[in-house]
Amino acid sequence: MNELLFEGMNIAVTAVVVFGFVSINALVLVYAERKVSAHIQRRLGPMHVGPHGIFQTIADAIKLLGKEQIIPKNVNKFLFIQAPLLAFFPALLLFIVMPFGENLIIKDLNVGLLYLFSFASIEVIAIFMAGWASNNKYSLLGAMRSVAQVIAYEVPLLLSALSVVFMVGSLKMTELVAYQDQFWVVLMQPIAFIIFMISGLAETNRAPFDLPEAESELVAGFLTEYSGMRYALFFLAEYTNVFLLSCVTTALFLGGWQGPFVDGIHWFLLKVYFLVFVIIWIRWTFPRLRPDQLMNFCWKILTPIAILNLLITAVVLKL
Amino acid sequence: MLSLITDLTFLFFVVVTLGGAVMAVGLKNIFHNALSLALTLFGTAGIFIFLRSEFVALIQILIYAGAISIAIIFAIMLSPSLSLKPSKRSVTKILISLSVSLLVFVALSYIFIHTPWVVLPEMVGDNSVKHIGEVIIQRYAFAFELISVVLLVSILGSLVIAQKDKKTTIQDSPND
Numbered sequence: 001m002n003e004l005l006f007e008g009m010n011i012a013v014t015a016v017v018v019f020g021f022v023s024i025n026a027l028v029l030v031y032a033e034r035k036v037s038a039h040i041q042r043r044l045g046p047m048h049v050g051p052h053g054i055f056q057t058i059a060d061a062i063k064l065l066g067k068e069q070i071i072p073k074n075v076n077k078f079l080f081i082q083a084p085l086l087a088f089f090p091a092l093l094l095f096i097v098m099p100f101g102e103n104l105i106i107k108d109l110n111v112g113l114l115y116l117f118s119f120a121s122i123e124v125i126a127i128f129m130a131g132w133a134s135n136n137k138y139s140l141l142g143a144m145r146s147v148a149q150v151i152a153y154e155v156p157l158l159l160s161a162l163s164v165v166f167m168v169g170s171l172k173m174t175e176l177v178a179y180q181d182q183f184w185v186v187l188m189q190p191i192a193f194i195i196f197m198i199s200g201l202a203e204t205n206r207a208p209f210d211l212p213e214a215e216s217e218l219v220a221g222f223l224t225e226y227s228g229m230r231y232a233l234f235f236l237a238e239y240t241n242v243f244l245l246s247c248v249t250t251a252l253f254l255g256g257w258q259g260p261f262v263d264g265i266h267w268f269l270l271k272v273y274f275l276v277f278v279i280i281w282i283r284w285t286f287p288r289l290r291p292d293q294l295m296n297f298c299w300k301i302l303t304p305i306a307i308l309n310l311l312i313t314a315v316v317l318k319l
Numbered sequence: 320m321l322s323l324i325t326d327l328t329f330l331f332f333v334v335v336t337l338g339g340a341v342m343a344v345g346l347k348n349i350f351h352n353a354l355s356l357a358l359t360l361f362g363t364a365g366i367f368i369f370l371r372s373e374f375v376a377l378i379q380i381l382i383y384a385g386a387i388s389i390a391i392i393f394a395i396m397l398s399p400s401l402s403l404k405p406s407k408r409s410v411t412k413i414l415i416s417l418s419v420s421l422l423v424f425v426a427l428s429y430i431f432i433h434t435p436w437v438v439l440p441e442m443v444g445d446n447s448v449k450h451i452g453e454v455i456i457q458r459y460a461f462a463f464e465l466i467s468v469v470l471l472v473s474i475l476g477s478l479v480i481a482q483k484d485k486k487t488t489i490q491d492s493p494n495d
Contacts, residue, residue: 004320004321004324031399053358071437079354108446109373110374111373111374111377111448114374114381115373115377117381118377118380118381118385119380120377121380121381121384121385121386124378124385125357125385125388125389126382128389128392129354132350132396140396144393144396147389147392147393148393151386151389151390154386171448208452212486217402245489248381
């Protein structure tokens, strides 16, 4: 009984910590995005709320929380309300297998990497629900584009991750990181790394792959009818996904928590936030692709290269 | 207490699976049907976790809930006549599908009853990835290859069907 109580407390505390981290992380990333984008475009970005505008995103978050919850008349109410929750929930679940440190992992599953990919694939359903329930052609078009894109890019993403799994011979997140104590996998698998990052960007619907919410043609894609906190939840999910993508890339390719001097979470977070910076950098310096270019790029370039890379990895390992 | 929680969780997954299945068949709106199907597949994944097979559960989510149900929804979206009006149900179709599913049910029950089930000792961890890999390549290699051929045929078949309806061939985009 006592043990059960302890276990329950453990789960509750973990959930609170993860949720708190996700919220604060999103605030920081939104601020970082605005600042980085501003400096890339030779602007200053938010400056007025607090020193260098650091409280701007907090003010924005409070504003979003206080906004009216608008549900348009002809939407499918149940699905419309569920969709943002379903978009955000898998992002939280992914934290369970994230190896922040050697012992700093909530649950080190034997099939950790597979867990990541399977729960990441759920989000597509949420986007579809949002687009369909909104009863708006731009929402539906945005959702269709998004889903087509996510399904297509899942193929090179999985294939490039698989070449790392081939080398390590395990799906366990801690083993994937521990394998890199002498050298980082990125040195052995540079092609897989690049493919993984590109497909990951497409999976998170970030520019230059942000066609699902291309504002110049689709208003805001599947987000068109959303406002207030529900809109914020989609954003929270997006920024958490960017963070998680950087986490997985760090764990798979960049040696995870390992670094010179003392191993630990500081190296992990340093690498992760550097990758987040790179992702923001890419967003503000590359133009958006056209839908046909997007699909051609995935099926005619990324996927064949990923398969070839996997094949070469397998052959070299067996030599 | 612990067993109560376990039982309740198990019951939850059973209800999700069966409820989703009933909704997938019963609801009028085809988009709701597809979503309910996804719910059922999730429930099944939960039951696999109860059987201590995390690998199969995750594959269930990745392939069935994540990919197959999305493919079904996509098919619905791409066929406007299906996504707009709720389709009428013909009695003959219901009868055919009922008899087919009854046949499958009877066959499965027969196997279920006549299999001498062995109670396994407590499992430590999930090593099914390696085991499944070995078994598929060695013992069930033929079935595995056969499935690949079936998949290939279905891909080619869908391509042929998709091509047949088109009056004109699509022009390649200028920069191809």
